[in-house]
Amino acid sequence: MIKNTEISWRRREYLKDLRRHQIKVISTQLLLIVAVFSLWEIAADLRWIDPFVTSQPSRMVATLRLLHADGSLYVHIATTIWETFVGFMLGTVGGLIIAVVLWWSDFLFQVFEPYLVVLNALPKVALGPILIVWLGNGQGAIIAMALLISIIVSIITMLHGFRSVDEEKIKLLKSFGANKFTILRKVILPASLPNTISALKVNVGLSWVGVIMGEFLVSRAGLGYLIVYGSQVFKLDLVMTSVIILIIAATFMYLLVAYLEKKLIKWN
């Protein structure tokens, strides 16, 4: 390493190249989006495609204005986000609790392992109609759907993390006289935090899937409802607008978890 406090010209060149490269990547990304939307707009204007079935950016903006004007935009967004959040939290916390129990008791782990594998393989969406019968035609069924989709994966990922914590670290704590609860608190949970957070990242995505599926089945409000309703009355503007909002909301929620990760894992 060069110990000069002054940055060498080589390093300056290198940094400049690096920045130039980054700018190139980001501007291409932006350009790509602008190009797609412009092409979409123009193609629809020139009737290369039929805006009645493909919609069009300008029509989407108009739709957005309309939804904004009567305030229903926010009701739908809030409904979906709330359902996703609750489903996500229940799936994560429930998954964590069950994973801890299965880590604690080897007997229970052995009993439940095959069931977990089967439940994981099952497409949870197939249970949607059952949930509706049991929980009624409302938010309960939607949240249950999100919960069901995310909880099994949560349990499996977190448990795997718990069980792969370095045996020698556990032995170390035992040599200090630690009991099982102390081992859980001092090593199992902190050591598998990175793993738990990647489970959260997956969970966010799965909760969205669960909620939108749920809203498709039992729709009264929410982005999933707007999409289904829009397609039923053939208002593709509404469908496309809702999809775009969904993309933005999902990205936002993912970024939130990524931020949490950065905050919590300081040691890397």
Next chain:
Amino acid sequence: MIDCQPEKREVTYILKDKVHLKNITMVFQTRKGETEALRGVSLTVYQGEFVSIVGPSGSGKSTILNIIAGLLSPSSGEVEVDGTVGYMFQRDCLFEWRTVIKNCLIGPEIQKQDLNLARRNVENLLKTYGLEDFMNYYPHQLSGGMRQRVALIRTLAVNPDIVLLDEAFSALDYQTRLTIADEVWSILRRENKTAVIVTHDIAEAISMSDRIAVLSRRPGEIKNIYDIEFTQKGNSPLQNRKDERFRYYFERIWEDLEINDKKY
């Protein structure tokens, strides 16, 4: 370090045994079958003594330490351990989410000791052994040798009477291994500890110990015990390696191990 029992301060010159193993047998049961790891092992370690256990891998060295530490109970035999035990492993096992000082405090934390006192104690140790500038670093920012020193201080933080070292230096590169072994040795001597050292490095064992027990292949039996007496007493391990009797012990132990395992 601070012994608060003034009324018990009579000086005794009788060697007090800290660890006493008598006729230990250890048989592990697993699904695949039984493994007889130890057979009829008897070993006594006296106050302030450094005793090494050498033997081929799988001969039950770690098992002996686990028994002394109370992590395992033997299938038969008697175990007496007088005092508290600290354990050091081949890997430093530092918690990467804790800073150096927090890593050192894990023992006192678990044993619910007075953390302010423990912290002061650990800070002193870190200072004494050249780590005070790294107190708030995370383990990944340290070199292998420094990490192993932190691991030692973590062990000392609970002020154990007996320190068990299980191949504690074998993960380090050669040069670091020699210096760290030397350092750890002098730290343990200075802190007046009793040590049981497991290693497969004959030279390391000879240079560090007062006594060496040689284990046979599995099931581990004690084949031989050597009292190490150098011509020059009170030298450090590094100096001991140059002692004229070093070679003699080396050859004897080497032979013991060779006879019992051609591959060694």
